[in-house]
Amino acid sequence: MLKTRLGTFAIISLLFVNAAHAQVVARQIQAEAAMKQQVVPPRISPLAACTPTALTIPTTRTGTLTTSSCYNSLINTVEDIYTFTGTAGQTITVDYSSTSYEVFLWFEGLVSYSDGTIQSSFLSSGASRSKFTYTFKTTRTYTLETQSLFGPGEGFPYTGNYTVAITTSGGPSGCTVNSTTLCLNNNRFAVSASWRTTSGQTGAGAAVAITSDTGYFTFFSATNVEIVIKVLDACPLNSRYWVFAGGLTDVNVTLTIRDTKLGTTKTYTNPLGAAFQPIQDTNALAVCP
Numbered sequence: 001m002l003k004t005r006l007g008t009f010a011i012i013s014l015l016f017v018n019a020a021h022a023q024v025v026a027r028q029i030q031a032e033a034a035m036k037q038q039v040v041p042p043r044i045s046p047l048a049a050c051t052p053t054a055l056t057i058p059t060t061r062t063g064t065l066t067t068s069s070c071y072n073s074l075i076n077t078v079e080d081i082y083t084f085t086g087t088a089g090q091t092i093t094v095d096y097s098s099t100s101y102e103v104f105l106w107f108e109g110l111v112s113y114s115d116g117t118i119q120s121s122f123l124s125s126g127a128s129r130s131k132f133t134y135t136f137k138t139t140r141t142y143t144l145e146t147q148s149l150f151g152p153g154e155g156f157p158y159t160g161n162y163t164v165a166i167t168t169s170g171g172p173s174g175c176t177v178n179s180t181t182l183c184l185n186n187n188r189f190a191v192s193a194s195w196r197t198t199s200g201q202t203g204a205g206a207a208v209a210i211t212s213d214t215g216y217f218t219f220f221s222a223t224n225v226e227i228v229i230k231v232l233d234a235c236p237l238n239s240r241y242w243v244f245a246g247g248l249t250d251v252n253v254t255l256t257i258r259d260t261k262l263g264t265t266k267t268y269t270n271p272l273g274a275a276f277q278p279i280q281d282t283n284a285l286a287v288c289p
Contacts, residue, residue: 079147086136087263100160104149235288247276
């Protein structure tokens with residue numbers, strides 16, 4: 001008889017948890033729908049006086065939502081906002097959880113609770129959890145919002161501690177040398193240069209390596225050197241890779257440095273008609289080691 005009672009209690013408990021979780025998912029879908037209606041196409045919600053925190057992925061962050069955190073009046077939540085560079089073909093998994101409140105994730109509307117691309121669950125530890133996997137279609141800066149879920153018109157949102165882990169896979173797997181790409185610093189950094197003239201002529205610089213960390217680009221012809229660049233490992237000094245470059249041109253130049261290990265991209269631009277100014281960036285790439 002005791003076993004029967006315990007079994008019945010376990011079933012009732014499981015049904016209660018499932019029902020509670022179903023209500024949470026319904027509220028997450030409701031909040032998501034409100035976010036999507038705010039902007040077309042869907043992107044980040046408009047939050048005044050909130051400064052995003054830049055991340056280098058992969059990473060794990062622990063944070064705390066408080067009454068002074070960013071407030072999103074659209075769906076009555078508090079939140080932290082993060083930005084990071086995603087590289088086309090790279091896949092991320094974001095795992096966001098809290099034992100203090102029901103969690104809600106917004107990733108520019110690219111994934112969704114309603115179609116199951118964001119998975120919502122309760123862990124045995126009592127944590128509310130949201131998780132998704134996404135493969136970047138383009139290389140650019142993406143914005144992630146980690147929020148508490150309380151629901152429209154239900155008083156001030158819950159606050160408390162949380163953890164968000166972002167892991168990566170696929171994407172860049174090393175630099176490949178070609179006619180327009182320098183591979184610098186142990187082939188970690190892929191460097192390219194594009195140019196545009198006042199007449200509208202455009203092209204990609206021809207890449208020539210000099211040493212393992214230095215090279216140059218020619219424009220217009222193989223004998224016309226226009227840009228010299230060096231990427232230095234200064235991790236022991238200030239936990240950065242440094243970038244030094246000089247130019248012998250006044251055409252519009254876009255100089256792109258891509259970290260093939262983490263996918264981070266750094267871009268420098270010279271305006272059309274202006275003499276190329278020296279680049280001495282000792283804070284360029286926070287991607288050590």
